Amino acid sequence: MAAQGRRIWPVVGDPMRRNPSRAARPRPAEPGLERFMWYFMRISGVLLLLLALGHMVIMHVLVALTGQEINFAFVTSRWGSPFWRIYDLLLLLLAMIHGVNGARIVIGDYVARGGLRGLLVGILLAAAFVWLLLGILVVATFDPNTAKFVGPFS
């Protein structure tokens, strides 16, 4: 077969099972959780491109440009609007699932299938669950009027 352009991956079998990007896994052949996550990483990736980069540009570039500083009053005014709370909740949820699934795949590539891999992935999932719950709780329940009565420092 004549070479077409600069093919960098053997073009055999089901076209969707090739790994053209070579930066990720080929699409899992069987339907199931692994294939669902393959699609989830790509769809959440596009959403995170807007959400995460938007968040970083607002918080680090625009805040620096306008000479503002991030403090309790800044957060109170920002989370006074449901738009930014939903934005932040969506960003938190997608970033955590996307990031933890990525880390799980990286662990899977370096640690052989077995007890140690199970343990590491178990710790990762448990930590992600606790942190996600904490994050959702903070974003969803933040109330500047009651916040100061909760803490041990005030």
Next chain:
Amino acid sequence: MFGYRISWAQLAWFGHRLSGIGVLVYLFMHILENATLAFGPDVYNFTQTLFRNLPVRLGEILLMSALVYHSLNGLRVIVMDFWPSTTRWYRPLTYGVIIATIVAMIPMGLIMITPYAPWHRI
């Protein structure tokens, strides 16, 4: 470092993993830092003062670079996975991702470093 001649493909792949893990570690820290909001303005405002110095700002610029690279390279992965014919532009696309990351980081890095730079408030 790798024991053999590395290609741009391997470097792009390795960078994608490294930046992804870096951003995930930051996310865990960021959630903890934001949880101090529940303790009221005094505690939260104190926490924020810990983040207002040059080393942290340099870390934030690194974080921004990691996120920009991961986003652009991820977009390239998506395009090549769903439209396999684009693999013939593998090299231009990979170089494009690296160049676009550097080009985007020049103005953003300058803006972010300005409060700590000698040219600030001249």
